[in-house]
Amino acid sequence: MASVANWVYFIENFGADIADHITWTIAATIMLTAMITFFVHIFFVHRIFTLSRRNYFITIPM
Incomplete structure (x- = not known):
């Protein structure tokens, strides 16, 4: 997607x-x-929740 954006900015609209x-x-x-x-943050919070033996005091602030 970055390559397409560069193409649009630098090739298609050169000088515009x-x-x-x-x-x-x-x-x-x-x-x-x-x-x-x-989704990555949700995954890590879920892992902390699981590894802390379902401790809500640790995971809710996250």
Whole structure:
């Protein structure tokens, strides 16, 4: 997706002023990164919950 965004910015729109335009690939990359980060954090909290023998006092603040 980063390669497609570079293509759009540097090849297709060479010389045009599109600095305020965000391509769909950049938006999709940000959304995908946010979703992956969320699921990884949920996984780690679940592992801490499991390894702490279901201790809610440790896992709820996380």
